[in-house]
Amino acid sequence: MNWVNKVVVITGATTGIGKATRHLLTERGATVYNLDVHQLPADDTRGTFIPCDVRQKTDIHRAYQIIIEREQKIDLLFANAGVHLFASMEQTSDEELDNLIAINIKGTFYTIREVLPYMKAQRKGSIVLMGSDQALVGKASSSVYGLTKGAIGQLTKSTAIDCAPFNIRVNCVCPGTIDTPLLHKAVTHFARVNSVPEVDVYTSLDTVQPWGRVGKPEEIAQVVAFLLSDENSFMTGSLVSSDGGYVCQ
Template structure:
């Protein structure tokens, strides 16, 4: 039996990487999917058609999640077309690596908007629909950097710590309405976002790109492997299931032992 049959899920940043994996897994579990991302129209349509083959309804919106008006328009329109909005996964994120004293102001503003403010915008917009049904699941894809810090990532660490705090506050606000809010805190996942960091990290740490993975990316992983997209998708679906009716306000680590140290 499909665990999300009849539900509708919005996953931000869902055309690649973690978000794409979650969208695919949820479609396989019977959910209608609202895709969001800034890829080219051709790439977005290819993803939409691929997921639609699973038999669910799939919509796509090229909304800037850092823009409150675009977020509100996307959510209102999708709810009208699909009739409900039961699950929200805040996954959209960007990264930039630079020492704090030379960190560009515009990069700070962009990371805070995309990685933190966007989650507030989406949560605020979906809650009326979830409250009306007295059921909802909100999962924020945070990071181990929502629990611990690393050098040269001031904006990202600040945003992810903020996202964990937002998770806890939102969970308390909506507990009486049958809505749960949780965060997942992955370690390094082998995604395009992480691959993009390799050259930046090499420059920042004065290492070759071949040295960066073992010496920087996986240095804090007790299990010397990347976390996989499939593992995060499985955890997300579990948090959206009825088995997690009373699991709320948590930040769950899937970080290969990083935050245990």
Template structure:
């Protein structure tokens, strides 16, 4: 399957030739699509995930990002092997449908552990490498819920609001070191997270999964759900040097949902 858009005369852009890129949660969904595209553009991609992957072009490291020790060990092994880290896509995340009363303390801790602490741990270990290099590009995984609230999404929305502010603050702190930090904010996308969320909504509301999906589609002005490759296209641009004067940005890719 071709994962790169065609260029004039059959050219293919190689924005990541000889670049070392870490993608967390790269085994499926947006992480997988982004890793494939990065690899196709010349990157040496390291996938940090708890689910094994045999994706062509990426190097898999088993890593639970909610564990600082595991993140630290993974990043140290990459740095030892490569001597540098050019870009980081902190993509790994989990979802939880429910109000505060519907959400257990344990569920809240798990969502925050992956979505917030996981990103913090990756930044904590990767940024010193980039600062020493005096260059780097970081992309955090936000959400349309970094901008707006949604019902039955209390803890997930809280986590994505936190990620958005972390991106802004970190962008300011590391701009002097030529490190750019941006946050991609997808809307509803065809991923395993969406499938699980639809199932949870079905159990809570009794609305069929088909009807729930139809409602999600029609909520976007574009009247459809995104495909992972569409998010990956923007992710690769934000990770590349093409946006050399862009940092601290929260970039929606949501079919128009948050402009309503």
């Protein structure tokens, strides 16, 4: 696929999988916009940063208006922004529950809803949602996070059906455990709540993967790039695992 002249929006692309995808697509020649609450470091100049809190519909609307004024189109969207939490139901505070739902579910919903009028007008587009292996299987100490990712999986399928007449593909990447800042934050939280050493948590994460290790953000970025690309012309409504074999056990 020729990525030159493709306008890509990625939410939450300052760190982690979003960052890896932003770097990959800019290297391929795409014009990439990063919608994030976290500013880019001074030495990272790949793509264009627009401050945006996906919990706020007005932020997303304003960001899209800026992009449309500059580019007159949005070809591709990676709705990546999200937060993670290692915690059982009893260990999850009301504030944590509200925050995960606001970012992972509502933020994704708003991000897609706002872009659809532009893509429908173009009669073409490709959208990838950030899912999880927990859109497919359950995990211990992850009730609320799994709840949000299960919702994303269903949102993928329903939106794909609604968008098919407009030539807009909607797919969902479902990573396993990936070495990102979100993982490190979640491990710290889990270790503190359960009074266990962080190193033991990381060891357990490696050993439960058939591949013997957690994944890298760059590995997921490659999958996202394919799902967004024109090469992926007959896939929509799919939940695509990239998890080192975790969910096939």
